[in-house]
Amino acid sequence: MKRIAIACYFTLLLAPFAQAELTVAGDQPCDFTRPHFQVSRLPINNKMKPDRPMHADLSTFADEAWILPIRSSHLSPSQITSRALNMPGLRPFFLVGDDSQSLTWLRQRAAELQEMGAAGLAxxxxxxxxxxxxxxxxxxxxxxxxxxNDIATRLQIEHYPILITTTSLEQ
Structure with missing residues (x-):
């Protein structure tokens, strides 16, 4: 009786190590599914980079009248204090309003904003x-x-116009 208990104990102890090796469909070169996987793969071209920033003009796709007016209660037009950011991979964007300070800022920086591929949020x-x-x-x-408001809260900003890049908040 003692031998049977010890044998059962060792069987249970070693059971996790006695599992068969798993084979996933598509792992083996001779697998019957290989031709099906090859047909469904599309070529990926990661080498192609545009020679200048691409701009999507999303404003032409819909009439924005239904969303207006826009009010951002956490933001107001005023001067800001520039500060450093560390947000790698962030595409440059800016916040503006329909006030005279924002319109002047936009006119002065339009060429620079376009060159860097910045998108604007009114x-x-x-x-x-x-x-x-x-x-x-x-x-x-x-x-x-x-x-x-959400951007203002997350970036801890209170004023616009403002340019947000991977490395800074600036006016």
């Missing part, structure tokens, strides 16, 4: 005419109306 917009004025100040740059 965080204070009263109506379609105000959105048109903002876009006219920086032609060729995508500027979409959005509420900026």
């Amino acid at each position: 965080v204070e917009v009263a109506d379609n005419e105000a959105l048109a004025r903002i876009r006219a100040a920086a032609p060729g740059i995508t500027i979409l109306p959005v509420n900026g």
Whole structure:
């Protein structure tokens, strides 16, 4: 009786180590599924990089009148204090409103913003005419109306116009 108990004990102890090796379909070169996998694979071209930043003009796809007016209660137009950021991989973007300070800032920096491929978020917009004025100040740059409260909270900012890049918050 004692021998049977010891034998059962060792069997249970060694059972996890006695499992058969798993084989996944597609692991073996002679696997019957190999031709099916090869047909469904699409070529990936990661080597192609544009010679200049690409801009998507999303504003032409929909009428934004239904979303206006946009009010961002956590943000207001004013001067900001620049500070460093460490956000690798972040595409540059900026926040503006339909106020005179934002429109002047956009006109002065439009070429630079376009060159770096920055996208714009209009965080204070009263109506379609105000959105048109903002876009006219920086032609060729995508500027979409959005509420900026979440961005303001996450980046701990209170004012605009502001440019956010991988390395800094600046005006």
